[in-house]
């Protein structure tokens with residue numbers, strides 16, 4: 420996947436907070452392949468060390484973004500680029516633990532920005548969220564200007580807050596920030612669990628031959644985006660000048676229904692148990708999420724490469740190859 424422009428990372432120091440997670444483990448592997456010296460700062464609160472790619476140019480520092488001592492240690496390396504992915508994840512977790520959510524996603528990003536400002540980074544890329552910034556009053560497909568401040572979970576509030584902080588550092592200190600608005604990411608690297616996304620959890624239950632619980636009527640849609648496409652978009656955001664100061668959607672630009680996704684997963688895993696219907700989650704007001712990716716195409720030459728079906732097949736392969744580790748790690 421290495422394109423010519425990603426050679427800009429060769430020999431550079433890149434800090435990835437949350438680099439052991441789903442997106443982070445895929446991003447750090449590709450940065451390492453591009454020749455970067457990668458530092459992962461992650462407290463493993465929602466990820467596993469076995470998931471970190473093994474390259475000699477990846478250093479893993481176990482620690483918390485709220486801990487000044489560990490922040491001083493990683494910023495002493497004077498990173499050229501920061502990808503800030505660490506977060507308290509995600510909606511249901513934030514409804515259950517709203518104060519922790521604010522601490523990590525609010526105070527956490529503020530601290531990382533303060534240290535990034537002190538050392539003077541070439542780029543600070545923040546992983547914002549489509550579900551966090553667009554609301555019921557935003558027009559579908561969501562364009563970057565059409566944001567909402569009528570949100571439904573603490574996580575959505577704090578993902579938006581993160582953008583307000585990055586914009587503030589850009590406006591006052593001219594920090595070269597980019598706000599990457601991910602739509603529902605899926606793919607190898609996301610271990611199932613109580614607070615994880617639907618696709619890894621459906622694979623887990625299907626591989627255990629359990630029925631897949633559809634929370635709603637199954638007609639709900641999401642703009643599921645394969646993690647490798649997200650990584651290509653992120654790496655372009657790190658090097659493209661046109662991206663500085665911008666918020667840019669990273670999605671697939673297509674939507675699929677939950678019932679379709681469940682059917683493919685049951686087919687791939689040969690799960691005879693089918694689906695069961697459960698009530699919609701009380702905070703889950705957005706029955707459709709769909710990105711416009713025109714801006715990403717224009718500014719980044721971004722083009723999703725992996726179809727939904729192929730992405731699910733590749734995720735299934737990862738589950739099969741890592742089943743014992745996944746089975747031991749998944750907590751519900």
Ligand SMILES: NC(=O)c1ccc[n+]([C@@H]2O[C@H](COP(=O)([O-])OP(=O)(O)OC[C@H]3O[C@@H](n4cnc5c(N)ncnc54)[C@H](O)[C@@H]3O)[C@@H](O)[C@H]2O)c1
Nearest residue numbers: 437440441442462463464465466483484505506546548604
């Ligand atoms: N996955 C999605 O569908 C999606 C969609 C929109 C936005 N995002 C955002 O993208 C980023 C990455 O998402 P992901 O799916 O890889 O999530 P993830 O939970 O797999 O990764 C987040 C990582 O941050 C780490 N972390 C949490 N709190 C920390 C702390 N206090 N200090 C240090 N590390 C900490 C976790 O251990 C984990 O490895 C997050 O910021 C998330 O909000 C994800």
Ligand SMILES: O=c1ccn([C@@H]2O[C@H](COP(=O)(O)OP(=O)(O)O)[C@@H](O)[C@H]2O)c(=O)[nH]1
Nearest residue numbers: 510550616617618632633634635639641677
């Ligand atoms: O156990 C579950 C969890 C989620 N969903 C559906 O899957 C979609 C995506 O849910 P997820 O929690 O992965 O992401 P989010 O709702 O935060 O976008 C939503 O339409 C949910 O209704 C589901 O049917 N069963």
